[in-house]
Amino acid sequence: MRLRLSPAAALSLALLTVSSASAQVGGNLAATLVQPALSSFKASGNLLTDASSGATITLTPKGSYLASADLRLPGGDPVQAGKLLNALTGQDFAQGLSDFLKRPDVQAKLPQGLSVAAETFDLKVQQQPDQSLTLAVSLHQLAGFGAVPSTRILGDPAAPIVVRMYSDLQCPYCQKAELEAVPTVIRNLKPQKDVRFEFHPFPLEQLHPNARPAAEAAACAEKQGKFWAFKDALFRRADWQGMANPSVIFQSLAVSVGAKLQPYRDCMADRGGKQSVDEGLAEAVRLGLNATPTVYVNGYRVSNPYDAASYQALIEFVRAK
Template identity: 25%
Template structure:
């Protein structure tokens, strides 16, 4: 009787727990099965976690190794490139303040027996050359060249890599020289420097009264290209790297002069100082005087 009452009481309590959402005691068979299955699942997850981190770490270590190898190769490549560049780049020698240059082949103004000679290396498309030609040169011409004190020689030095129209402009001056109009074309080219196309060069020749057919045949033939290149080579050999550049020295009986080098479009006073000193310094064997520092750099090749 007492046993039946106990069982009835337990079933009633169990019913109340179900109604109230209260779980069975943990030691119930169903609960034990669920706990057991959960533990098995947990162990499986832990096992997977223990396996996967190892695999991920191996992948990361492999990636790091590859990156290190790539970095080492990059370092080697950079070192090789640096070595090649260092061997290829040559430090330019200091620019000379005096030098020797030929006077033949260029267009000349003044008396051949003038005591002082100026040799100019110029580029018709160079803005510094234009500034010198329009400002300083006319004064030198009036005061020294036209008075028989200075012989002036103009030599070609087109910087074709940065002034693509300069080459043909220099050719046009030589073609005009066949009509004894070299210096007139020289002036026209600097006055119209912004337009040095071939059609314009032909128009400038026509404006000077040159025979169009003969001039155009000369310009189109390229007959003076070799002479112009010879001037460039001579200038480079004499230490010229940019335009305008000048040699000012005592005239001699030979085909060259040794004198002071002026680089860039310098003020008139610099030219006057050197010229006047050459007139008075008859005992000097140097053929030139030391110029002041450049105030305006010449146009240069890159």
């Protein structure tokens, strides 16, 4: 059985706002082994054993990274489970997991086992017949992404490692990511021939009334091969965001980046960018996304989209053998 936490429970169970580079699952395997919470465990290959409690942790490496971990706690102590998960994820699971496991509805399901979606991580929890508690933790990997046209791809369109950014052109947090992290991420693409960067429009119309018009204007600029230049120019200024009708600024920016005026005007008049934006929104809804910017590397979520190192850490994790 798979259980998705309520917003309140998810918040208490996982505070997932730090860089993936700091997490142990998905991060450096050697860093995991020196966590203080694991100091009582003795290693034999990929098996860690605590002689006093009988608890074991089986690590699954991926090159020099930790892909996943399986815990077995003979006493079924939820507090110990939370502390060990803290060490294995770099997140604060301890109190949230303990509270979660004490819930009557969860206890009723534990003998059959259940899966918990906690944003960046997937947890599988089960109470065994001998009353021991087993947990498995791995990075959550989203699937089912749609294709985007080559005009919204940087790098080799056939590259196997894909950075997918779902963004709202009026979102101040997207602007922050674009100005602080994306330039470095894009700059690093050139020597990394196996990585491509995709932009997926996700205008949050309820929050940002100019997000859709901006996205449609970008799609019209895209028809003339000017998407990236238009998008970058738009993120470099904010004066249009509170305007009742920013179309004059959109048109000026389109021309300034090299788009021909009349084809752009015709596209906007005919709402030639609407279908592209509708498709982006439909995909985001289908994937269950609810915030921007949301960024994935081959389905693994970049938990700090404002830090270029977070992108690179997941790229290296995906690349590892």
